[in-house]
Amino acid sequence: MKLVVYPAVEAARLEKIAAVAEGMTVVNARDEAEAVAAMPDAEAVFGKLTPGMLAVARQLRWVQAATASLEHYMFPELVQHPCVLTNMRGLFSDVIADQVMGYILCFARNLHRYIRQQLEARWEPVGGEAGRVSFAAGPGTVSAIDRAHMHLADTTLGIVGLGHIGSEIARRAAAFSMRVLAVDPVREEAPPEVAHLWKPEQLPELLRQSDFVAIAAPHTPQTVKMFRRPQFRQMKRGAYLINVGRGAIVDLTDLLAALDAGELAGAALDVFEVEPLPADHPLWKQPNVILTPHVAGYSPRIAERHLAVLLDNIRRFQRGEPLRNVVNKALWF
Numbered sequence: 001m002k003l004v005v006y007p008a009v010e011a012a013r014l015e016k017i018a019a020v021a022e023g024m025t026v027v028n029a030r031d032e033a034e035a036v037a038a039m040p041d042a043e044a045v046f047g048k049l050t051p052g053m054l055a056v057a058r059q060l061r062w063v064q065a066a067t068a069s070l071e072h073y074m075f076p077e078l079v080q081h082p083c084v085l086t087n088m089r090g091l092f093s094d095v096i097a098d099q100v101m102g103y104i105l106c107f108a109r110n111l112h113r114y115i116r117q118q119l120e121a122r123w124e125p126v127g128g129e130a131g132r133v134s135f136a137a138g139p140g141t142v143s144a145i146d147r148a149h150m151h152l153a154d155t156t157l158g159i160v161g162l163g164h165i166g167s168e169i170a171r172r173a174a175a176f177s178m179r180v181l182a183v184d185p186v187r188e189e190a191p192p193e194v195a196h197l198w199k200p201e202q203l204p205e206l207l208r209q210s211d212f213v214a215i216a217a218p219h220t221p222q223t224v225k226m227f228r229r230p231q232f233r234q235m236k237r238g239a240y241l242i243n244v245g246r247g248a249i250v251d252l253t254d255l256l257a258a259l260d261a262g263e264l265a266g267a268a269l270d271v272f273e274v275e276p277l278p279a280d281h282p283l284w285k286q287p288n289v290i291l292t293p294h295v296a297g298y299s300p301r302i303a304e305r306h307l308a309v310l311l312d313n314i315r316r317f318q319r320g321e322p323l324r325n326v327v328n329k330a331l332w333f
Helices: 011-020 032-038 051-056 076-080 093-109 111-119 164-175 200-209 229-234 252-260 302-319
Strands: 002-006 025-028 044-047 062-064 084-086 156-160 179-183 196-198 212-215 240-243 266-269 289-291
Touching (some): 044 302, 093 164, 093 212, 156 164, 179 200, 196 200
Parallel strands (some): 002 025, 002 044, 062 084, 156 212
Protein backbone atom coordinates (compact mmCIF):
# COMPACT_ATOMS: atom_id res chain seq x y z
CA MET A 1 0.00 0.00 0.00
CA LYS A 2 1.07 3.59 -0.63
CA LEU A 3 0.28 6.75 1.34
CA VAL A 4 0.90 10.11 -0.31
CA VAL A 5 1.46 13.05 2.04
CA TYR A 6 0.95 16.46 0.45
CA PRO A 7 1.99 19.12 1.29
CA ALA A 8 5.10 17.61 2.82
CA VAL A 9 5.30 17.43 6.61
CA GLU A 10 8.30 18.09 8.82
CA ALA A 11 10.76 15.30 9.61
CA ALA A 12 9.53 14.66 13.17
CA ARG A 13 5.94 14.11 12.08
CA LEU A 14 6.99 12.09 9.04
CA GLU A 15 8.95 9.78 11.32
CA LYS A 16 5.86 9.10 13.44
CA ILE A 17 3.73 8.50 10.32
CA ALA A 18 6.28 6.08 8.88
CA ALA A 19 6.51 4.18 12.17
CA VAL A 20 2.75 3.58 12.22
CA ALA A 21 2.49 2.99 8.46
CA GLU A 22 4.85 0.02 8.68
CA GLY A 23 4.62 -1.95 5.45
CA MET A 24 3.26 1.06 3.54
CA THR A 25 5.24 3.19 1.14
CA VAL A 26 5.05 6.80 2.36
CA VAL A 27 5.68 9.56 -0.17
CA ASN A 28 6.24 12.97 1.44
CA ALA A 29 5.59 15.06 -1.67
CA ARG A 30 7.47 18.35 -1.83
CA ASP A 31 5.25 19.80 -4.55
CA GLU A 32 2.11 18.93 -6.48
CA ALA A 33 4.07 17.50 -9.40
CA GLU A 34 5.68 14.94 -7.09
CA ALA A 35 2.30 14.18 -5.52
CA VAL A 36 0.69 13.64 -8.95
CA ALA A 37 3.53 11.34 -10.01
CA ALA A 38 2.96 9.18 -6.92
CA MET A 39 -0.82 8.93 -7.29
CA PRO A 40 -1.50 6.18 -9.88
CA ASP A 41 -0.92 3.35 -7.38
CA ALA A 42 -1.62 5.29 -4.17
CA GLU A 43 -4.41 3.97 -1.94
CA ALA A 44 -4.36 6.77 0.64
CA VAL A 45 -3.67 10.51 0.83
CA PHE A 46 -3.07 12.75 3.82
CA GLY A 47 -3.33 16.50 3.37
CA LYS A 48 -4.60 18.32 0.29
CA LEU A 49 -6.01 16.23 -2.55
CA THR A 50 -6.07 18.32 -5.73
CA PRO A 51 -8.11 17.70 -8.89
CA GLY A 52 -4.85 16.91 -10.71
CA MET A 53 -3.94 14.24 -8.16
CA LEU A 54 -7.38 12.66 -8.26
CA ALA A 55 -7.42 12.60 -12.07
CA VAL A 56 -4.53 10.12 -12.21
CA ALA A 57 -5.49 8.07 -9.14
CA ARG A 58 -6.34 4.46 -9.98
CA GLN A 59 -6.44 2.78 -6.57
CA LEU A 60 -7.39 5.58 -4.18
CA ARG A 61 -9.60 4.38 -1.30
CA TRP A 62 -9.08 6.90 1.50
CA VAL A 63 -8.31 10.62 1.88
CA GLN A 64 -7.55 12.17 5.26
CA ALA A 65 -8.03 15.95 5.19
CA ALA A 66 -5.77 17.94 7.49
CA THR A 67 -8.59 20.28 8.48
CA ALA A 68 -12.03 20.08 10.06
CA SER A 69 -13.68 22.55 7.69
CA LEU A 70 -13.93 21.48 4.06
CA GLU A 71 -15.27 24.47 2.13
CA HIS A 72 -11.84 24.98 0.51
CA TYR A 73 -11.31 21.25 0.05
CA MET A 74 -14.33 19.91 -1.81
CA PHE A 75 -14.66 19.77 -5.60
CA PRO A 76 -17.18 17.88 -7.77
CA GLU A 77 -14.91 15.02 -8.80
CA LEU A 78 -14.04 14.29 -5.17
CA VAL A 79 -17.72 14.26 -4.17
CA GLN A 80 -18.46 11.73 -6.91
CA HIS A 81 -15.39 9.53 -6.31
CA PRO A 82 -15.95 6.34 -4.27
CA CYS A 83 -13.02 7.05 -1.92
CA VAL A 84 -13.74 7.63 1.77
CA LEU A 85 -13.00 11.15 3.02
CA THR A 86 -12.24 11.79 6.69
CA ASN A 87 -11.55 15.11 8.40
CA MET A 88 -10.27 16.49 11.70
CA ARG A 89 -13.57 17.34 13.36
CA GLY A 90 -13.74 17.03 17.13
CA LEU A 91 -10.26 18.39 17.79
CA PHE A 92 -11.42 21.89 18.68
CA SER A 93 -14.81 21.29 20.30
CA ASP A 94 -13.99 21.97 23.95
CA VAL A 95 -11.68 24.88 23.16
CA ILE A 96 -14.20 26.67 20.94
CA ALA A 97 -16.99 26.00 23.43
CA ASP A 98 -14.87 27.66 26.11
CA GLN A 99 -14.53 30.72 23.87
CA VAL A 100 -18.30 30.88 23.35
CA MET A 101 -18.90 30.84 27.09
CA GLY A 102 -16.30 33.58 27.42
CA TYR A 103 -18.32 35.75 25.04
CA ILE A 104 -21.56 34.97 26.88
CA LEU A 105 -20.07 35.85 30.27
CA CYS A 106 -18.64 39.08 28.87
CA PHE A 107 -22.02 40.17 27.57
CA ALA A 108 -23.97 39.01 30.62
CA ARG A 109 -21.68 40.88 33.01
CA ASN A 110 -20.81 43.79 30.66
CA LEU A 111 -17.11 42.94 30.85
CA HIS A 112 -16.56 44.12 27.26
CA ARG A 113 -17.75 47.57 28.33
CA TYR A 114 -15.88 47.65 31.63
CA ILE A 115 -12.60 46.76 29.88
CA ARG A 116 -13.04 49.77 27.61
CA GLN A 117 -13.80 51.97 30.63
CA GLN A 118 -10.72 50.64 32.42
CA LEU A 119 -8.55 51.96 29.60
CA GLU A 120 -10.05 55.39 30.32
CA ALA A 121 -9.75 55.04 34.12
CA ARG A 122 -13.51 55.59 34.24
CA TRP A 123 -15.55 54.33 37.23
CA GLU A 124 -19.07 54.04 35.90
CA PRO A 125 -21.35 51.06 36.57
CA VAL A 126 -23.38 50.11 33.52
CA GLY A 127 -26.85 51.38 34.36
CA GLY A 128 -25.37 54.43 36.05
CA GLU A 129 -24.63 55.36 39.67
CA ALA A 130 -27.96 57.17 39.78
CA GLY A 131 -29.67 53.88 38.99
CA ARG A 132 -28.64 52.31 42.29
CA VAL A 133 -31.48 51.29 44.57
CA SER A 134 -30.97 50.68 48.25
CA PHE A 135 -31.94 47.27 49.58
CA ALA A 136 -34.02 49.22 52.07
CA ALA A 137 -36.34 50.13 49.22
CA GLY A 138 -38.10 46.83 49.79
CA PRO A 139 -38.24 43.32 48.38
CA GLY A 140 -38.56 42.95 44.65
CA THR A 141 -37.01 46.35 43.92
CA VAL A 142 -34.67 46.16 40.90
CA SER A 143 -32.21 48.93 40.08
CA ALA A 144 -31.10 50.06 36.65
CA ILE A 145 -27.71 48.54 37.39
CA ASP A 146 -29.33 45.20 38.18
CA ARG A 147 -31.27 45.26 34.94
CA ALA A 148 -28.09 45.98 32.97
CA HIS A 149 -26.48 42.75 34.16
CA MET A 150 -28.02 39.47 33.00
CA HIS A 151 -28.77 36.53 35.28
CA LEU A 152 -27.64 33.58 33.16
CA ALA A 153 -30.00 31.09 34.79
CA ASP A 154 -32.88 33.18 33.44
CA THR A 155 -31.60 33.17 29.85
CA THR A 156 -31.93 30.90 26.82
CA LEU A 157 -29.10 29.93 24.49
CA GLY A 158 -29.92 28.89 20.92
CA ILE A 159 -27.28 26.79 19.18
CA VAL A 160 -27.18 26.57 15.38
CA GLY A 161 -25.43 23.29 14.59
CA LEU A 162 -25.36 20.60 17.29
CA GLY A 163 -22.27 18.72 16.20
CA HIS A 164 -19.14 18.26 18.30
CA ILE A 165 -18.73 21.98 19.00
CA GLY A 166 -22.42 22.69 19.50
CA SER A 167 -22.73 19.79 21.94
CA GLU A 168 -19.82 21.07 24.03
CA ILE A 169 -21.37 24.55 24.07
CA ALA A 170 -24.61 23.01 25.32
CA ARG A 171 -22.84 21.16 28.14
CA ARG A 172 -21.17 24.33 29.36
CA ALA A 173 -24.34 26.40 29.10
CA ALA A 174 -26.23 23.80 31.14
CA ALA A 175 -23.58 24.09 33.85
CA PHE A 176 -24.60 27.76 34.14
CA SER A 177 -28.27 26.70 34.36
CA MET A 178 -29.08 28.24 31.00
CA ARG A 179 -31.96 26.84 28.96
CA VAL A 180 -30.61 25.44 25.69
CA LEU A 181 -32.31 25.12 22.30
CA ALA A 182 -30.72 23.85 19.09
CA VAL A 183 -31.28 23.29 15.38
CA ASP A 184 -29.36 20.72 13.35
CA PRO A 185 -29.97 19.19 9.90
CA VAL A 186 -28.98 15.61 10.73
CA ARG A 187 -29.05 15.01 14.46
CA GLU A 188 -32.23 13.29 15.65
CA GLU A 189 -31.90 12.96 19.43
CA ALA A 190 -31.29 15.82 21.84
CA PRO A 191 -28.68 15.32 24.57
CA PRO A 192 -29.84 15.90 28.16
CA GLU A 193 -28.61 19.50 28.15
CA VAL A 194 -30.84 20.53 25.22
CA ALA A 195 -34.49 21.28 25.96
CA HIS A 196 -35.56 21.21 22.30
CA LEU A 197 -33.75 20.01 19.16
CA TRP A 198 -35.33 21.13 15.90
CA LYS A 199 -34.60 20.94 12.18
CA PRO A 200 -33.25 24.10 10.48
CA GLU A 201 -36.75 24.94 9.25
CA GLN A 202 -37.57 25.88 12.85
CA LEU A 203 -34.71 28.37 13.11
CA PRO A 204 -37.19 31.30 13.42
CA GLU A 205 -38.60 29.76 16.60
CA LEU A 206 -35.13 29.32 18.08
CA LEU A 207 -34.30 32.93 17.24
CA ARG A 208 -37.54 34.17 18.79
CA GLN A 209 -36.84 32.48 22.13
CA SER A 210 -33.06 32.93 22.51
CA ASP A 211 -31.17 35.58 24.46
CA PHE A 212 -27.92 34.34 22.92
CA VAL A 213 -27.59 32.68 19.51
CA ALA A 214 -24.35 30.75 18.92
CA ILE A 215 -23.54 29.65 15.37
CA ALA A 216 -21.47 26.45 15.36
CA ALA A 217 -22.40 25.27 11.86
CA PRO A 218 -19.96 24.48 9.04
CA HIS A 219 -19.68 26.34 5.75
CA THR A 220 -21.81 24.41 3.24
CA PRO A 221 -23.88 25.46 0.22
CA GLN A 222 -26.90 25.46 2.56
CA THR A 223 -25.40 27.70 5.25
CA VAL A 224 -23.94 30.50 3.08
CA LYS A 225 -25.64 33.79 4.09
CA MET A 226 -27.89 31.85 6.48
CA PHE A 227 -28.01 34.95 8.71
CA ARG A 228 -29.22 38.12 7.03
CA ARG A 229 -31.49 40.99 8.05
CA PRO A 230 -34.68 38.86 8.20
CA GLN A 231 -33.02 36.49 10.69
CA PHE A 232 -31.75 39.36 12.84
CA ARG A 233 -35.25 40.80 12.93
CA GLN A 234 -36.56 37.42 14.13
CA MET A 235 -34.22 37.57 17.14
CA LYS A 236 -35.13 39.13 20.47
CA ARG A 237 -34.36 42.83 20.45
CA GLY A 238 -32.02 42.41 23.41
CA ALA A 239 -30.30 39.26 22.10
CA TYR A 240 -26.65 38.67 21.23
CA LEU A 241 -25.26 36.88 18.16
CA ILE A 242 -22.12 34.73 18.44
CA ASN A 243 -20.41 33.23 15.38
CA VAL A 244 -17.66 30.63 15.80
CA GLY A 245 -18.80 28.61 12.77
CA ARG A 246 -17.76 30.15 9.48
CA GLY A 247 -17.70 33.74 8.27
CA ALA A 248 -19.75 33.01 5.15
CA ILE A 249 -22.78 32.21 7.33
CA VAL A 250 -23.29 35.80 8.53
CA ASP A 251 -23.74 38.74 6.18
CA LEU A 252 -21.71 41.46 7.90
CA THR A 253 -23.40 44.35 6.12
CA ASP A 254 -26.78 43.16 7.35
CA LEU A 255 -25.39 42.51 10.83
CA LEU A 256 -24.02 46.04 11.03
CA ALA A 257 -27.37 47.46 9.93
CA ALA A 258 -29.17 45.40 12.59
CA LEU A 259 -26.76 46.63 15.28
CA ASP A 260 -27.12 50.26 14.19
CA ALA A 261 -30.91 49.88 14.26
CA GLY A 262 -30.82 48.46 17.79
CA GLU A 263 -32.32 45.16 16.64
CA LEU A 264 -29.57 43.27 18.50
CA ALA A 265 -27.90 44.02 21.81
CA GLY A 266 -24.51 43.00 20.44
CA ALA A 267 -22.40 40.40 18.65
CA ALA A 268 -19.22 38.37 19.12
CA LEU A 269 -17.42 37.19 16.00
CA ASP A 270 -14.37 34.98 15.60
CA VAL A 271 -14.88 34.33 11.87
CA PHE A 272 -15.63 36.76 9.05
CA GLU A 273 -16.65 36.89 5.39
CA VAL A 274 -13.24 38.39 4.59
CA GLU A 275 -10.23 37.63 6.78
CA PRO A 276 -8.44 39.57 8.08
CA LEU A 277 -11.34 41.94 8.70
CA PRO A 278 -10.32 45.20 6.96
CA ALA A 279 -8.96 47.79 9.36
CA ASP A 280 -11.53 50.35 8.20
CA HIS A 281 -14.52 48.08 8.73
CA PRO A 282 -17.16 49.78 10.94
CA LEU A 283 -17.46 46.72 13.19
CA TRP A 284 -14.12 47.59 14.82
CA LYS A 285 -15.66 50.68 16.40
CA GLN A 286 -18.88 49.10 17.64
CA PRO A 287 -18.90 49.28 21.48
CA ASN A 288 -21.26 46.30 21.76
CA VAL A 289 -19.21 43.99 19.53
CA ILE A 290 -16.37 41.62 20.47
CA LEU A 291 -14.02 40.72 17.62
CA THR A 292 -11.36 38.00 17.82
CA PRO A 293 -9.03 37.08 14.91
CA HIS A 294 -10.16 33.47 14.18
CA VAL A 295 -8.46 32.11 17.31
CA ALA A 296 -11.30 30.20 19.02
CA GLY A 297 -9.73 26.86 18.08
CA TYR A 298 -6.23 27.64 19.34
CA SER A 299 -4.85 25.50 22.18
CA PRO A 300 -1.58 23.78 23.07
CA ARG A 301 -3.52 20.48 22.87
CA ILE A 302 -4.53 20.70 19.20
CA ALA A 303 -1.27 19.54 17.59
CA GLU A 304 -1.13 16.32 19.61
CA ARG A 305 -4.80 15.61 18.94
CA HIS A 306 -4.30 16.23 15.21
CA LEU A 307 -1.44 13.74 15.01
CA ALA A 308 -3.34 11.19 17.11
CA VAL A 309 -6.32 11.18 14.71
CA LEU A 310 -4.04 10.73 11.70
CA LEU A 311 -2.05 7.88 13.25
CA ASP A 312 -5.17 6.14 14.51
CA ASN A 313 -6.79 6.29 11.09
CA ILE A 314 -3.65 4.93 9.41
CA ARG A 315 -3.79 1.94 11.74
CA ARG A 316 -7.51 1.48 11.10
CA PHE A 317 -7.00 1.70 7.32
CA GLN A 318 -4.30 -0.95 7.38
CA ARG A 319 -6.51 -3.29 9.40
CA GLY A 320 -9.62 -2.66 7.35
CA GLU A 321 -11.42 -1.17 10.38
CA PRO A 322 -13.96 1.70 10.28
CA LEU A 323 -12.26 5.08 10.03
CA ARG A 324 -12.84 8.01 12.39
CA ASN A 325 -14.55 11.20 11.21
CA VAL A 326 -15.98 9.91 7.94
CA VAL A 327 -17.46 12.79 5.94
CA ASN A 328 -20.68 12.87 3.94
CA LYS A 329 -19.07 14.38 0.88
CA ALA A 330 -22.35 15.61 -0.58
CA LEU A 331 -23.00 17.64 2.60
CA TRP A 332 -19.36 18.77 3.12
CA PHE A 333 -19.32 17.52 6.73
